[in-house]
Amino acid sequence: MKLQPLNKQLADIDVSEIRQFDESVSKIPGILKLTLGEPDFNTPEHVKQAGIEAIQENYSHYTGMVGDPELREAAQHFFKTKYDTDYAADDEILVTVGATEALATAITTISDPGDAMLVPSPIYPGYIPLLTLNHVTPIYMDTSKTNFVLTPALIEATIAAHPDAKIKGIILNYPSNPTGVTYRASEVKAIAATAAEHDLYIICDEIYSELTYGDSHVSMGSYAYDRTFVVNGLSKSHAMTGWRIGFLMGPRVLIAEAKKVHQYLVTAATTIAQRAGIEALTNGQDDAQVMKAAYAKRRDFVYQALLDMGFDVARPDGAFYLFAKIPIELGLDSRQFTQSLATEQKLALISGTAFGPGGEGYIRISYAASMADLKEAVKRLQAFIAAHKAA
Numbered sequence: 001m002k003l004q005p006l007n008k009q010l011a012d013i014d015v016s017e018i019r020q021f022d023e024s025v026s027k028i029p030g031i032l033k034l035t036l037g038e039p040d041f042n043t044p045e046h047v048k049q050a051g052i053e054a055i056q057e058n059y060s061h062y063t064g065m066v067g068d069p070e071l072r073e074a075a076q077h078f079f080k081t082k083y084d085t086d087y088a089a090d091d092e093i094l095v096t097v098g099a100t101e102a103l104a105t106a107i108t109t110i111s112d113p114g115d116a117m118l119v120p121s122p123i124y125p126g127y128i129p130l131l132t133l134n135h136v137t138p139i140y141m142d143t144s145k146t147n148f149v150l151t152p153a154l155i156e157a158t159i160a161a162h163p164d165a166k167i168k169g170i171i172l173n174y175p176s177n178p179t180g181v182t183y184r185a186s187e188v189k190a191i192a193a194t195a196a197e198h199d200l201y202i203i204c205d206e207i208y209s210e211l212t213y214g215d216s217h218v219s220m221g222s223y224a225y226d227r228t229f230v231v232n233g234l235s236k237s238h239a240m241t242g243w244r245i246g247f248l249m250g251p252r253v254l255i256a257e258a259k260k261v262h263q264y265l266v267t268a269a270t271t272i273a274q275r276a277g278i279e280a281l282t283n284g285q286d287d288a289q290v291m292k293a294a295y296a297k298r299r300d301f302v303y304q305a306l307l308d309m310g311f312d313v314a315r316p317d318g319a320f321y322l323f324a325k326i327p328i329e330l331g332l333d334s335r336q337f338t339q340s341l342a343t344e345q346k347l348a349l350i351s352g353t354a355f356g357p358g359g360e361g362y363i364r365i366s367y368a369a370s371m372a373d374l375k376e377a378v379k380r381l382q383a384f385i386a387a388h389k390a391a
């Protein structure tokens with residue numbers, strides 16, 4: 001049977017290295033995996049209850065396409081109280097299907113074929129395929145020399161090095177997956193000023209905003225309101241990855257256009273999950289605190305263990321990842337390291353190469369796992385290091 005060619009952009013998209021590696025090592029008996037970015041906590045009981053009640057009360061119809069008005073009100077209040085942003089519930093907050101749809105909608109809204117987007121790297125791998133589908137070229141900015149923090153100097157140098165590129169904006173993510181690095185107010189402010197100077201949009205993925213271990217989160221929305229799409233959601237703050245509730249926030253002129261993309265992609269987020277979301281953002285404003293306290297303990301434990309083993313580790317101030325530089329004396333690149341560790345010690349970590357340029361030489365560890373698993377993981381890692389140092 002002869003079929004016409006499919007979308008040519010798909011040739012440039014592959015299943016993510018994280019998923020591929022995770023699936024390949026899952027076959028190893030007794031493998032301990034610190035691979036995926038998924039909270040190991042369950043959704044808080046009161047939020048689950050609200051979901052159950054929503055079903056019983058027949059919340060089984062579409063909401064308006066921008067989302068349940070009560071949820072948008074709750075989101076306005078939550079993000080204002082927490083991060084001092086002030087997006088109007090009526091026309092500046094869109095309820096999306098997880099942060100992922102918020103990202104897809106934001107990228108599609110600002111992209112024209114032939115545009116380029118600045119992307120700091122190492123970076124969460126979810127953005128690049130969305131750019132590719134929109135015929136947009138990523139221009140990477142390697143942050144491995146600036147402690148994984150994007151600086152105005154790096155943005156300026158990248159723009160200067162690409163005089164012919166039609167650069168539309170910057171994608172930013174903090175607290176960061178994979179590095180755990182987050183940004184201080186002065187750093188956010190400086191990036192906002194640089195973006196304004198070059199007339200760049202900013203898509204700021206703040207999905208880990210409730211998981212900061214030092215100062216509280218500073219939103220790009222409070223420094224670059226006019227040109228920013230803020231992406232957030234309930235996946236990490238309320239351990240609700242499977243409920244698929246996200247938020248896309250921005251000035252009304254941008255959200256009015258994003259609404260069109262959102263409508264034809266998904267119509268609206270799930271009504272039941274939105275009802276549970278109202279409970280999460282009203283009576284569960286501090287639900288993240290318990291998880292955060294546990295993550296902080298785990299981070300401290302793994303961070304210290306890595307330092308003791310001779311790893312150099314980026315400033316881990318947020319999210320639930322550590323991005324560690326493999327000791328040079330082991331003579332292993334990132335993929336060799338993660339592959340050998342999985343087969344020799346049955347411990348799965350992610351190669352830094354899964355996160356783009358600047359990731360070679362690093363491994364990512366997700367510490368969204370029980371303390372018992374983390375202790376076992378450290379033991380296996382120590383054994384691996386000792387064996388390879390002796391070799």
Ligand SMILES: Cc1ncc(COP(=O)(O)O)c(C=O)c1O
Pocket residue numbers: 037038097098099100101124126173176177205207233234235241245246
């Ligand atoms: C940086 C980042 N953005 C977005 C997402 C996706 O979030 P959601 O599950 O809400 O779509 C993830 C998930 O791991 C992530 O790490």
